[in-house]
Amino acid sequence: MAKRIDVKDLNLYYGKFHAVDQVSLAVPPHSVTAFIGPSGCGKSTVLRSLNRMHEVIPGARAEGKVLLDGEDIYASTIDPVSVRRTIGMVFQRPNPFPTMSIRDNVVAGLKLAGERDKRKLDEVAERALRGANLWAEVKDRLNRPGGGLSGGQQQRLCIARAIAVRPDVLLMDEPCSALDPISTLAIEDLIGELKKDYTIVIVTHNMQQAARVSDQTAFFNLAGVGQPGRLVEIDETERIFSNPGQKATEDYISGRFG
Numbered sequence: 001m002a003k004r005i006d007v008k009d010l011n012l013y014y015g016k017f018h019a020v021d022q023v024s025l026a027v028p029p030h031s032v033t034a035f036i037g038p039s040g041c042g043k044s045t046v047l048r049s050l051n052r053m054h055e056v057i058p059g060a061r062a063e064g065k066v067l068l069d070g071e072d073i074y075a076s077t078i079d080p081v082s083v084r085r086t087i088g089m090v091f092q093r094p095n096p097f098p099t100m101s102i103r104d105n106v107v108a109g110l111k112l113a114g115e116r117d118k119r120k121l122d123e124v125a126e127r128a129l130r131g132a133n134l135w136a137e138v139k140d141r142l143n144r145p146g147g148g149l150s151g152g153q154q155q156r157l158c159i160a161r162a163i164a165v166r167p168d169v170l171l172m173d174e175p176c177s178a179l180d181p182i183s184t185l186a187i188e189d190l191i192g193e194l195k196k197d198y199t200i201v202i203v204t205h206n207m208q209q210a211a212r213v214s215d216q217t218a219f220f221n222l223a224g225v226g227q228p229g230r231l232v233e234i235d236e237t238e239r240i241f242s243n244p245g246q247k248a249t250e251d252y253i254s255g256r257f258g
């Protein structure tokens with residue numbers, strides 16, 4: 001299997017607290033991987049470790065390897081800022097800059113990197129907004145504030161902002177949890193389209209969503225209170241939801257706990 005991301009023996013800590021124990025998993029290019037499991041089992045922590053957002057938290061540290069196209073993103077020669085450009089993140093609550101225009105929200109990263117050419121910025125804004133399925137809804141109001149959009153539109157604006165810098169990988173942490181069902185479906189459709197160009201890892205507490213959007217599913221669990229989270233199994237989504245290898249997975253997906 002070709003591997004865009006290859007996680008090897010990853011252990012994650014918050015100070016002395018061992019939050020995630022010994023995770024190994026691989027993510028093929030142009031696929032969607034879903035992380036599922038009960039609250040507190042470390043899904044967000046693992047996700048944030050994939051683009052070095054974990055270490056931004058004071059006291060937090062990672063041990064083990066995360067390879068992106070064969071290269072360890074935790075190597076001492078690697079600049080975490082460039083990692084976060086290549087591996088973008090979309091958060092649980094849409095977080096556009098509310099008073100900034102829709103257009104400037106999309107190109108904020110490029111402007112920060114020093115791009116000033118207005119035509120280039122306009123081109124990128126249009127491409128990213130089309131890519132996020134938002135162009136038709138906002139093309140006549142690009143100079144209006146991002147905060148004036150609906151929640152679902154704001155989340156697509158954040159996806160446009162993430163893809164404007166042309167990442168290889170998109171990480172999404174429960175991107176639909178603050179959205180209504182219609183907006184949720186719009187984001188799910190979008191994820192299906194985005195995987196042509198990107199590799200996607202999504203945390204979701206919604207198992208139907210995992211079943212609908214992902215190619216492979218990773219089930220994380222906790223052995224008990226105060227114990228670290230661990231990866232129980234990762235397999236093709238169809239198999240996880242029809243015939244999982246572990247009893248704990250079966251119990252979880254059939255609603256017996258969590």
Ligand SMILES: Nc1ncnc2c1ncn2[C@@H]1O[C@H](COP(=O)(O)OP(=O)(O)O)[C@@H](O)[C@H]1O
Pocket residue numbers: 014017019037038039040041042043044045046057229
């Ligand atoms: N910033 C933090 N500081 C300290 N502990 C944290 C922090 N974020 C998460 N944790 C702890 O790490 C464990 C895993 O949390 P998290 O990754 O958020 O789980 P999930 O996303 O699966 O609900 C939990 O015990 C949680 O309390």
Ligand SMILES: [Mg+2]
Pocket residue numbers: 043044045203
């Ligand atoms: Mg979480």
